[in-house]
Amino acid sequence: MSLVRAKKHLGQHFLTDKKIAEKIVNGLVHTDQYRQVLEVGPGMGILSDILLERENLETFMIDIDTESYHFLNDKYPQMGSRLINGDFLKMDLAAVFPGKFAIIGNFPYNISSQILFKVLEHRANVVEMVGMFQKEVAERCASKSGTKEYGILSVLIQAYYDIDYLFTVKPGTFNPPPKVNSGVIRLSRNNVETLACDEKLFWTVVKAGFNQRRKTLRNALSGVLPKAKMDDHIFFEKRAEQLTVQDFIALTQHVTERSKITIQPDEG
Numbered sequence: 001m002s003l004v005r006a007k008k009h010l011g012q013h014f015l016t017d018k019k020i021a022e023k024i025v026n027g028l029v030h031t032d033q034y035r036q037v038l039e040v041g042p043g044m045g046i047l048s049d050i051l052l053e054r055e056n057l058e059t060f061m062i063d064i065d066t067e068s069y070h071f072l073n074d075k076y077p078q079m080g081s082r083l084i085n086g087d088f089l090k091m092d093l094a095a096v097f098p099g100k101f102a103i104i105g106n107f108p109y110n111i112s113s114q115i116l117f118k119v120l121e122h123r124a125n126v127v128e129m130v131g132m133f134q135k136e137v138a139e140r141c142a143s144k145s146g147t148k149e150y151g152i153l154s155v156l157i158q159a160y161y162d163i164d165y166l167f168t169v170k171p172g173t174f175n176p177p178p179k180v181n182s183g184v185i186r187l188s189r190n191n192v193e194t195l196a197c198d199e200k201l202f203w204t205v206v207k208a209g210f211n212q213r214r215k216t217l218r219n220a221l222s223g224v225l226p227k228a229k230m231d232d233h234i235f236f237e238k239r240a241e242q243l244t245v246q247d248f249i250a251l252t253q254h255v256t257e258r259s260k261i262t263i264q265p266d267e268g
């Protein structure tokens, strides 16, 4: 079985240390809540080897690389249709996983944000995610308000998931080595089914607030909220990075309440 040639444009850096692979798989701790786990980007299967030993899990894999797919198909003939050759970003997760499931991977770094947004989109069923990202991305997800790393993904992820930064992995444990350190994080779905505010508006406010993060929210939100909805509330004088997740929820509630007050007289 010849090895898969590493392709840079697919973010292929193959992990070579089995102990680290084992530590990543051991990061899955909520296995009482699901049976099915999807590995994104199995490559040559260093994580998959361990996942397939776990009898309490039913492992699925998706890799965009046809060469990886053929390699893994030969290596794991028992996988059948649970091994998919395709793009995770285009995968219809709801069709394959109607119930709760987990996602794991040593992810391709060029699509980190899209992977995280897809997890968020499917938060109703993705109970847990354990994954390796570029260290900076992993830290950004876990960062708190008031830091320069804190951003859109930090707020959105922390609104729906508890996040643990598990450990750092050095470039030398990959072939070929990436230029940067990597970080492994775990996301565990929290028990908040829906936020205590208009969720769509919350996403809009968070995105617009951070898209112009140096401006006060009054200015940063002027493109998405009419001026009349922004009263003298202290939040509008702050910058997005100064607000906690709970502050963003409170701000969203405040804007919704305010719309009711300002709209009512016109309706009457």
Ligand SMILES: C[S@@+](CC[C@H](N)C(=O)[O-])C[C@H]1O[C@@H](n2cnc3c(N)ncnc32)[C@H](O)[C@@H]1O
Pocket (backbone or CB within 6 Å): 010, 011, 012, 013, 014, 015, 016, 040, 041, 042, 043, 044, 045, 046, 047, 062, 063, 064, 065, 068, 086, 087, 088, 089, 105, 106, 107, 108, 109, 111
């Ligand atoms: C960093 S490598 C990790 C490989 C292997 N899991 C390991 O740890 O050695 C990332 C893997 O993701 C795959 N990949 C890249 N983009 C993808 C996508 N959009 N959907 C699915 N897999 C993708 C690559 O082909 C590669 O196998």
